[in-house]
Structures are given as structure tokens and as C-alpha cells.
Amino acid sequence: MVTIHKTNIEKAYDTAMEKAKKYQHPVLFSIVEKIDSVDPLSFYNEGISLFKGTRFLWKDRDHTITIAGLGSTKTISTEDDRDQFFAVEKEWKRFINEGVILSPENWIGTGPLLFGGFRFDPLNKRSLEWNDFENGTLQVPSFMLTKSKEADYLTLNMLCGPEHDEESLNEMIFLKDEIIRKAKFPSVPEEASVINIEDYKPQEWKNSVQNVVDELKDGEMEKVVLARKCKVSFEAPITSDFVLDNLWKQQPDSFIFSFEQNKSCFIGATPERLVKKTGEEVLSTCLAGSIARGSSLDEDEKFGEELLNDEKNRYEHHLVVENIHQALEPFCNELSMPAKPGLMKMKDIQHLYTPVVGRAAAQTSLLNMIEKLHPTPALGGVPRDRALHVIRQEEKMDRGLYAGPVGWMDAYGNGEFAVAIRSGLLHEDESYLYAGCGIVADSDPESEFLETQMKFRSMLRALGGNIHG
């Protein structure tokens, strides 16, 4: 990777051309600049005519960064389940090392950046609705807005090679300026109307929970997370812009993500961080154990206290804490977490929550940690492989990217991946929503079912479904 700290575009472009000649294939050319403030939703919406099917948006739950991408300069996808994280890392490193980045400073989340997600279980049978996504699907956008607390930045990524000329560079720069100019006008996404919401075989799901409880009572497993889906149909095709706009307003304290691929979009607002890396600093989150929000402040506090002292939920949570600690320990010089969980309150639900903070050892990458962390017992179970086997048998569905890692990483090793729950797949005039819960030997099928209903609410509301409050 050559990083040029001069605003000399032509000189940098010539360097990229020389590299392309040397490697005998096109290489990445990336330009980063500071820009005046642009609304990320307007930027995303501005891409609807030229870039629909290749857009993404990410906002973290701490409000430190928002990233929106349009177009695809490079796609890295994995078909093979073996070593998929290693394969992505290898291809990504090669791509950025061969390229040229023209950036005044190496700002976090700017320049070439890989955004995408991984299927929850690459070994499970695929179903048709997930056809637009591979096991791992990641992309480097062509135009990207990064909004941090300090400033807004615009990145232009393109391939430059023997068959590309300076004209394509000028065209890209012209297009970039046009997008920024037009994104200054606020966007108004097209509304959608829900015509039907269908729960998939609720009784069968409750029976599956009972089967799993019976198996857990035998004592060979400790926890299995079972999920179910529902299908929402619309009068006309639904755009991700509409759903994103709603999530943005309704779920300010969640990670918000949207990831378009061809005619599909995987979208959601999740409270759960898998792992974040900024320089050496590592953050992860244990999130498991749930209860409703109260209808008054008093009731809400009472529910919170109940959750903090509930043995079944504490056990559900404890298994996640233990597992995340074990997974991260080999990668971190320091690792700490509070002795007891606290509460994380979302609009429709509250959870037991334990933050984990660490300092990464040299050479540790985000993907190294994801490989060991995923799936945590908040989405898989304990022991992991046995639980995954039971999930395949009992759920009888394809989770796709639901409950998988979704997020980004930049060329400097910073990045963040969330656990893609409270999410759904949009496809033309249909949408599939997914929600699951941690089953332990004490679980009751009826209350677990009610818990999944609470977890559907955020997406149903964002789709325009009839939810009160």
C-alpha cells in the first residue's frame, strides 16, 4: 500500500498506473477528502437511481461513526465455508497492498473499506430467499461518505489499470461532486403499505422449543438459541430507503445497517456488538437475557430488577460471558469486564448486558477475533457444534445473514462488526423477519414465543406494520 499525503491526484494516479502495469491487472486507486456536512440518509437515497442493489449504510450505537457507500469497486465473497475469514483477510490485504491511497491523514473509516456480512451458518441448507448473498459477501464501495464526530469525509474508490485511462478518473470525480451536490437536498423515501403478516408455523416452533428443553434436561448441552421467521407482504415493492429512514428515527440507540445486493436488502437495528477494534482497543458485548419494558417508569424498573435477579436469564447470560471471555483471551494482552451484568434498555425490550474491553496483541485482526467469537452462545449455544446441529434440525429454515456478523473494516485495521439480529430481508414486495431466543433447561415454550414477538416489534414498526407505540 502506498499512502500519498499530498493533494496531487495526477501524481498518485500515475503511481497507480505504474503499479497496475507491474501487476498486470487493475489496482485500487482511492482518494479521501474532508467535505462539508452531508446527511447520510440523503447520500444513500441519492444513490437509488444509479446504485440500487450495491448500497450500504452503517451507524454505530455509540453515535461515533456513520458510513454510507454507493456502488461496488470490488467484491470479496466466500463460497467455501472452510477458512472463510482467512480467505477474506488474504484477498483484502492483497487488494489494499497493491493499491494507492491518496489521503491527507489515515482517518478511521475512510479510504478503501470493506463492508458486508457473513451467513450465520455456512453449513446449513440455503433457501431461495437468500440467493443474492454468498456465505460471506463484502464489498468496497465506489463512493463513500464517512461521518465522524470530527468531520465528514468523502472517499472515491476506483480501479485503475492498463485499460483504464485518465478520462475515467475525471468522470468519477465529476460524478462524486454531483452526488455530494444533490445529497444536500433532504430525501423523502417512498412509503410502503403492509398487506399481510404471516407467522411461520408458530405451534411447530413451540414444539421445537419443547424438544430442545427435553434434550437440555438430559444435561449434555447447556443452551440452544432457536429462531423463527415471519413474512410481511406489501402492496408494492418496498425500498430500503423507507425502512432505513424509520429505523433511524425509531432506534437511535442501536447499530443500524442496510446492505443491498442485487434485488435484496438485508437491514436491521441491532443492539448487539460482536467486536470493535480501534487501533489496539477492543470492545465486545455480551447480550442475552430479556424482559419487556414497563408501561410506567416504576413498572419498567421493577421489570429490570426482576431480570437482574432471574436465575434462568442470568444463566442464559452467564454462558455468553464465559464464552466471549474465552474467545478473546488469546488475542488480548488485557481483558476486563464487570463482575455482574447491567441492563440495556431498547424501545421494546430490555436485556442483561456485560461490556468487554481489551487491548489487542500485535498482529491481531478483526477477522481473527470474529472467527473465534461467531456464533456466540447469544445466537448459537453451548457446546457450539452440538447446538448448531440441533438448530439445523429443529428450526428447519435458513437464517441467511440473520444472527451473523455484519460490519466494516478499513485499510488500517480499524472496524466494527455487530451481530445482525432484529433484522430482516427485503425482496421486492416481500420481507422476511427473524427473531430467536436462548433456550435453557428451564425455558417455557410459551414465554419464549412471547419473547420472539417482542423482538419482532422493532422491524415490524419500521416496515410500517401496525404496532402501537
Ligand SMILES: C=C(O[C@H]1C=CC=C(C(=O)O)[C@@H]1O)C(=O)O
Ligand atoms: C436471538 C436474538 O436475541 C439474542 C440477543 C439478546 C437476547 C437474547 C435472549 O434473551 O434470548 C438472545 O440471545 C434475537 O433478537 O433474535
Ligand SMILES: [Mg+2]
Ligand atoms: Mg432469552
